[in-house]
Amino acid sequence: MKFAAKMEKLKVETAFEMMAKAKKLEAEGKKIIHLEIGEPDFDTPKNIKEAAKKALDAGQTHYGPSAGLPEHRKAIAEYYSKEIGVQYGPENVVVTPGAKPIMSFAITALLEEGDECLVPDPGFPIYQSMVKFNGGVPVPLPLREANDFRLDVNELKSKISKKTKLIIINSPHNPTGGILTRDDLKAVADIAVNHDIPVLSDEIYDRMIYEGKFESIAQFPGMKERTIILNGYSKTYAMTGWRVGYGLMPTELVGHMAQLMTNINSCTATFSQIACIEALKGPQDEVTAMMTEFKKRRDFIVDRINKIPKLSCRKPAGAFYIFVNVKQTGMDSRKFTDFLLNDCGICALAGANFGAEGEGYVRFSYANTIENLSEAADRIEKALTK
Ligand SMILES: Cc1ncc(COP(=O)(O)O)c(C=O)c1O
Structure with a gap:
């Protein structure tokens, strides 16, 4: 071949x-x-496993809508609106098999050949991989130990060009465990708004914070309409093998992501999604x-x-x-x-x-x-x- x-x-x-x-x-x-x-x-917590077993017994083993089960999308929108204080509805949500597809779908939907995407360095290797695979150019943004593995805002500014079509941030961060401060997020938000650049905010570790409170870049003025939040159940609920993740984003992107889902996965497993509703709404x-x-x-x-x-x-x-x-x-x-x-x-x-x-x-x-x-x-x- x-x-x-x-x-x-x-x-x-x-x-x-x-x-x-x-x-x-x-x-x-x-x-x-x-x-x-x-x-x-x-x-995985017992109540979540029980919900999946019940769903299987109830025959929830068939195709579902590409963007996710309506009740699941609603539960995610309610959960996130409460967590970060930004109002989302089910129409802002796409459910995927694991959170990774949100990454690749966002990159596919936003980058043309030769477009640049700022990625944290060090960072989750799949960001660079998927940017290159989609014909884009990853532009590494150093996160240095001397700066507690936070980004340097001036350096970020210096790396913005006419070709920058996406900025990826990840806080709390893999592999360093670092988090971006509220000031860092605000500074990135200002840059994104000024240059009208979308941000993919990988928030998969949002509940894994030991000091302080989780904050999302979507909270800042002008950012709800420019942010794609990536999150899922793999880490918080110890559900890596269940393969359920989701994204929150402007509605005009939801249609494209749902289409990518239709073309690639059809949908996310139905009984897993029902268990995920229990994850969000059940005891924590x-x-x-x-x-x-x-x-x-x-x-x-x-x-x-x-x-x-x-x-x-x-x-x-x-x-x-x-x-x-x-x-x-x-x-x-x-x-x-x-x-x-x-x-x-x-x-x-x-x-x-x-x-x-x-x-x-x-x-x-x-x-x-x-x-x-x-x-x-x-x-x-x-x-x-x-
Ligand atoms: C930063 C980051 N984003 C996304 C993912 C992917 O999560 P999932 O297993 O739900 O696809 C991981 C998993 O290791 C991760 O570390």
Whole structure:
């Protein structure tokens, strides 16, 4: 077969690659501690699973509308309106299989060949991948440790050109756990309004904040009509395998996204969507308990890492990742993750996989038990001080 040139532009998500490498070592009998995975290690709350079972028994196993079940779209609009204080209706909502399609659909709908899209660097690798796949040009916006992995507004301004057709932001942020302050969001909003550029705001970690309160860029004047919010159930409700996400956006974009859904997926699984309504409207105590545990783990692992010679990391305000500075080890980030896997039996992700600015860092996910995090820190300390 001869493949289209654009297939070369797709990048993989290294978490899946690293997981495969680790599985190979495990098959040889090695005990690997998994710190590469971007998913909560908790079970989906019981009430959500019960709602799905009930929906299956009630025969909710058929096609549904492309943009999502009307009652689900309504529940999302109500939930988000309350969360960020911006009024949305069901006509602003599109439901997709996982949140990722919102990313690729927004990029497909907004970028022409050669158009530029500002992406966080380091950042979720799929942003750059999908921009390139769609013929666009990703323009990396550095997020530096010295600035708590927040963007520099003046740098952002300097990167805007006539070809800029989309700005992507992500707060709380993967891979650093950093969050943008209200002032940062306001400054980005001012730029977006002044230059009339839409913003894709990836808010998948919105409920995973340890200090302060979540704020969305859509809250600022002139932004509801320019923002595509991406969110979903994967992280907050430990539902990565259910594949349900959603976007909130201006109604004129909803039609295009629904058409993309019709062409690519037909619809999102009906019984999963019914379970998601329960996720939004049902008890939230398991989410609260999960976040209390994540905070404990964050404090534990940040403290341990900072006691290991040659390693350091900031205490992130959100998500469930730490971005560890490994520059003093003399290894680059990929060498360091090989060292972690082969010498310590730890699977983690090289910062360079998240963009050029990620070089010199390694991402650990602390979606793992304190016992395993402690064992991981012991192993690294021992191997580095050998
Ligand atoms: C920043 C970010 N956005 C989006 C996603 C995708 O979420 P989903 O699994 O719902 O497609 C992830 C998942 O890792 C993520 O880290």
